[in-house]
Amino acid sequence: MDWERILLVASHVGVIERLMETSLAYARTRSQFGQPIGKFQAVAHKIADMKTQLEAARLLTYRSAWRLENSRSASLDASITKLFVSETLVKTALDTVQIHGGYGFIAEFEVERALRDAVGSTIYSGTSEMQRNIIARWLGL
Numbered sequence: 691m692d693w694e695r696i697l698l699v700a701s702h703v704g705v706i707e708r709l710m711e712t713s714l715a716y717a718r719t720r721s722q723f724g725q726p727i728g729k730f731q732a733v734a735h736k737i738a739d740m741k742t743q744l745e746a747a748r749l750l751t752y753r754s755a756w757r758l759e760n761s762r763s764a765s766l767d768a769s770i771t772k773l774f775v776s777e778t779l780v781k782t783a784l785d786t787v788q789i790h791g792g793y794g795f796i797a798e799f800e801v802e803r804a805l806r807d808a809v810g811s812t813i814y815s816g817t818s819e820m821q822r823n824i825i826a827r828w829l830g831l
């Protein structure tokens with residue numbers, strides 16, 4: 691499961707990056723009230739958060755993969771990484787839908803599909819609740 695959890699989320703890091711880039715491109719080109727929506731701080735901050743969480747998710751995944759290769763146990767790292775990356779993916783997908791407004795909700799754009807796929811990531815390979823149980827157990831709780 692350590693191996694599965696770390697490698698699964700490596701692909702999710704790629705999806706988070708794609709969603710961030712999709713949101714960025716849309717925020718630069720979609721205009722409302724005479725300016726690109728990316729000029730509105732409420733929109734820009736969502737994308738700034740996506741970038742911040744993307745880089746954190748990437749580093750966490752690299753570190754866990756290194757530990758998987760070089761340490762005796764990577765269970766705690768695997769749970770922390772699975773929890774953080776999958777919940778970041780859901781948040782990023784939800785914010786991507788929000789940034790796309792009505793277009794984010796309709797099936798012609800692939801944004802709503804990304805959100806549906808993202809939700810599964812907090813369920814398979816151990817739900818978020820189970821990852822928190824594992825982390826708490828490692829902390830002696």
Ligand SMILES: Cc1cc2nc3c(=O)[nH]c(=O)nc-3n(C[C@H](O)[C@H](O)[C@H](O)COP(=O)(O)OP(=O)(O)OC[C@H]3O[C@@H](n4cnc5c(N)ncnc54)[C@H](O)[C@@H]3O)c2cc1C
Pocket residue numbers: 810813814815816817818819820823
């Ligand atoms: C897209 C997708 C792909 C999947 N692929 C696979 C696969 O390839 N192979 C496979 O074997 N399975 C797969 N699954 C199944 C997945 O592993 C299970 O759905 C998951 O482990 C949760 O089990 P459950 O559905 O029985 O939910 P339940 O165990 O009934 O959980 C329901 C809710 O209760 C919570 N809960 C349960 N027990 C506890 C507890 N002790 N402490 C706190 N909260 C708890 C859960 O976190 C969840 O929120 C997949 C699921 C999805 C959605």
